[in-house]
Amino acid sequence: MSAEEFIPQMRPLFGEEEKAELADYLTEDGFFTEFKRTELFEQQIAHYTGARHCIVVNNGTVSLTLAAIALGVGPGDEVIVPNYTMIASPNSVKMLGAVPVFVDVEPETLVMDIEKARAAITPKTKALMLVSANGRAPQVGIAAFQQLCSERGIALIEDSAQSLGSFYAPDQHVGRAGAIGSFSFSAPKIISTGQGGALITDDDSLADKLRRLKDFGRRSGGTDIHDSVGYNFKFTELQACVGIAQMKKLPERVVRKKVIWQRYAEGLAGIPEFKLFEHDLKLCTPWFIDSLAQRRDELAAHLKAAGIGTRTMYPPINQQKAYDQAGSYPVSELVGRDGLWLPSMIQLTDAQIKRICVEIRRFYGR
């Protein structure tokens, strides 16, 4: 890439390995529907995360809906969701007629504020959806959420869509603290299958429920005997081929994502108007480079003019027209105003990061 070329904020990366997996499959079989490749992809994720079961589905939104159904969430039940997250988190339970209840997030991690969550619990609360924002654990520690949920008899669902490669502890991958953890393989995520999602759980009966829910209520393909109601949220072998190759690249991506964050942290130190969100790099893999930037929109325009793509971080969910609810959420409001994602793709070079840092310093005159 020449120095003048546009640097996108994000772009998925596929290579010869994905091509080879696809070519092998197409030579060998033509069903496309999920089968052996999908099983292998599930085993890779289960092995990487340490979970007993992995069930892949067609995206990381429906995965959350199925998790909620499997845990008994139904119409009218309340589910506590952070007010800073991708809109899919609340929408996933809205789809089944449940009511997302929004609470603000911790300023350091952008993960749900446990005291606000505690205060939002009512007799109708059935589940709490914890979103590990950009791979981060809550500052209060994940055990505090596990304790809160068990004390109050509510299910803990983890929306770990941004957290493949991030850990709560060396032996505890994000997504393994609750009853069910959910991942996404959409185009911007650390690995992608174009569209795709995965659920992990250690619970045999939940795993069985999830498998039935995604496949017309049956336990295995090819039969027409249904003893429970299920739908069709299945994967395809073509996506699995891509996923298998991407999973092999995950360990090196985890290493590189951490280096990318460090390069930015070095290049952007000492600008009072600009601050990166911190990561505990021993455990956490920064998926996107998230920041708070004063005069954010002007900075984004400056960078765009310099050939650098950015993306504004999620607006507060309660203020989105889709929900339009009153309420005071100081942290998500601040992020909605100043939050900016810098270029974060795995193929970003050190030279490009340098160029981005120079432009940000130039904008602030630092």
Ligand SMILES: *Cc1c(COP(=O)(O)O)cnc(C)c1O
């Ligand atoms: C990407 C994402 C989703 C949605 O995943 P899809 O696969 O695009 O449906 C849900 N929650 C969070 C936090 C995400 O980042």
